[in-house]
Amino acid sequence: MSDIVSLTLTEVRDKLAAGDIKAEEAVAACLDRIEATEPKIKAILHLQAAKALKTAKALDAAGPDPAKRLWGVPILVKDAICVADAPTTCASKILENFVPFYDAACIRKLKDAGAVILGKANLDEFAMGSSTENSAYQITANPWDLSRVPGGSSGGSAAAVAAGQCFAALGTDTGGSIRQPAAFCGTVGIKPTYGRVSRYGLVAYGSSLDQIGPLARTADDAAAMLTVISGHDAKDSTSAPREVPDFEKAIAGAADLSGLTIGLPDEYWGEGVDDEVREACRQAMDTAKALGATVVPVSLPHTPYAVATYYIVAMAEASSNLARFDGVRYGRRAPQAKTLEELYELSRSEGFGAEVRRRIIIGTYVLSAGYYDAYYRKAAQVRRLIRQDFLDAYSKCDVVCGPTSPFAAFPIGKMSGDPLQMYLSDIFTISLNLAGLPGLSMPVGLGKDSGLPIGMQLFGPAFDETAILRTAKVLGNALPKLPQPAGLA
Ligand code: GLN
Numbered sequence: 001m002s003d004i005v006s007l008t009l010t011e012v013r014d015k016l017a018a019g020d021i022k023a024e025e026a027v028a029a030c031l032d033r034i035e036a037t038e039p040k041i042k043a044i045l046h047l048q049a050a051k052a053l054k055t056a057k058a059l060d061a062a063g064p065d066p067a068k069r070l071w072g073v074p075i076l077v078k079d080a081i082c083v084a085d086a087p088t089t090c091a092s093k094i095l096e097n098f099v100p101f102y103d104a105a106c107i108r109k110l111k112d113a114g115a116v117i118l119g120k121a122n123l124d125e126f127a128m129g130s131s132t133e134n135s136a137y138q139i140t141a142n143p144w145d146l147s148r149v150p151g152g153s154s155g156g157s158a159a160a161v162a163a164g165q166c167f168a169a170l171g172t173d174t175g176g177s178i179r180q181p182a183a184f185c186g187t188v189g190i191k192p193t194y195g196r197v198s199r200y201g202l203v204a205y206g207s208s209l210d211q212i213g214p215l216a217r218t219a220d221d222a223a224a225m226l227t228v229i230s231g232h233d234a235k236d237s238t239s240a241p242r243e244v245p246d247f248e249k250a251i252a253g254a255a256d257l258s259g260l261t262i263g264l265p266d267e268y269w270g271e272g273v274d275d276e277v278r279e280a281c282r283q284a285m286d287t288a289k290a291l292g293a294t295v296v297p298v299s300l301p302h303t304p305y306a307v308a309t310y311y312i313v314a315m316a317e318a319s320s321n322l323a324r325f326d327g328v329r330y331g332r333r334a335p336q337a338k339t340l341e342e343l344y345e346l347s348r349s350e351g352f353g354a355e356v357r358r359r360i361i362i363g364t365y366v367l368s369a370g371y372y373d374a375y376y377r378k379a380a381q382v383r384r385l386i387r388q389d390f391l392d393a394y395s396k397c398d399v400v401c402g403p404t405s406p407f408a409a410f411p412i413g414k415m416s417g418d419p420l421q422m423y424l425s426d427i428f429t430i431s432l433n434l435a436g437l438p439g440l441s442m443p444v445g446l447g448k449d450s451g452l453p454i455g456m457q458l459f460g461p462a463f464d465e466t467a468i469l470r471t472a473k474v475l476g477n478a479l480p481k482l483p484q485p486a487g488l489a
Pocket of ligand 1: 127128129130152153172173174175176177178205314426
């Protein structure tokens with residue numbers, strides 16, 4: 001890797017601001033790295049190299065601007081978020097030719113902060129999946145082992161950050177899609193509190209669960225990105241009118257964890273978790289204790305119901321959100337259709353992949369008269385209980401901690417034929433979305449058996465992203481740094 005792409009986001013940003021690196025050099029370094037690594041990992045669906053270089057040249061001509069926090073920093077965006085004049089496919093055939101004419105709110109903020117958008121990253125179709133194998137276009141490989149998945153659904157974003165293709169990337173997290181790929185690829189990923197980041201311009205999957213957030217190499221990098229993209233937005237009625245702290249400044253002086261109480265939920269540390277995952281997370285907890293933290297047991301007793309609850313709520317919302325892709329107003333239109341019914345049927349069955357169709361069918365079923373009470377209403381009730389579990393836990397601790405995934409990155413193809421198995425693997429990430437709370441995944445080392453990155457999660461109380469970012473920063477500084485991803489050596 002060149003010197004520039006091995007810098008962290010905050011390092012490169014400071015050099016750009018000081019004039020030590022030109023914006024064009026930073027963009028060119030990323031483009032070189034993309035050229036070298038992309039044939040192996042296939043993280044990007046649309047690269048706008050010429051546009052990024054042009055933007056960088058214009059920035060250089062004007063000179064660094066201290067008011068622009070990410071001046072000249074190249075980033076990638078999950079292809080479920082609208083970037084004006086760039087294709088936004090959601091990795092689906094149904095949106096093959098969709099080019100939005102507007103920027104999502106978070107993209108507007110990034111551009112205003114001087115960031116340079118390199119292109120759009122691969123994902124599971126409509127963000128439905130845990131491996132990025134559900135993309136209609138390509139399968140992204142894990143930079144640590146090219147025969148394995150990068151996680152999902154923000155697998156392109158995570159693989160790109162791990163491979164040094166960009167300094168940070170945006171992902172979205174409906175049930176773990178920022179945190180789980182971050183864990184599989186050895187990066188930091190944060191799902192903000194529901195309402196922290198505007199969803200305006202994000203193609204909706206499960207509207208009451210979706211949040212946009214950054215994937216980056218360090219907690220500081222994630223904090224810098226989150227500060228820029230957060231904030232109330234009148235265009236998103238669920239966006240929270242809350243003050244946004246400067247997260248990077250808020251964690252700047254953090255050196256130890258004294259005074260912090262970390263709760264370990266029994267349900268997250270027991271059966272079903274691979275030994276190497278539990279061991280790496282335990283070691284990180286030992287480090288946390290050495291840094292002054294107090295570790296206490298807590299319980300999230302409704303965890304066993306989380307997968308069923310999540311998949312009912314998420315699929316119900318998806319079936320409703322995806323009804324707009326009817327071949328008339330949005331998306332692909334089947335040319336051979338002769339009647340209106342045929343138009344709907346053909347456009348949708350040709351445009352959507354198998355997993356998306358499965359979810360629309362199940363989602364429609366759980367919302368249908370006669371089944372609504374048994375499924376959707378029940379799930380909505382259990383969701384309250386899951387949220388209450390967290391609130392009870394926070395009466396005993398400041399942050400909650402556990403593994404991000406029960407195992408490290410799995411081989412491509414291993415679970416793609418078994419959707420239920422894939423859904424079950426989300427057990428540790430989905431409760432947080434149901435509760436609307438913030439969570440972060442950070443790398444805690446390489447698994448002793450697999451040699452692959454292991455991710456650990458930190459959950460915080462509502463709107464206290466600072467608590468988890470600070471903990472991740474202090475722990476991250478104390479734990480051994482990960483080497484370069486082995487698959488690209
Ligand atoms: N794996 C989960 C799902 O398929 C989460 C996806 C996400 O967070 N976008 O629904």
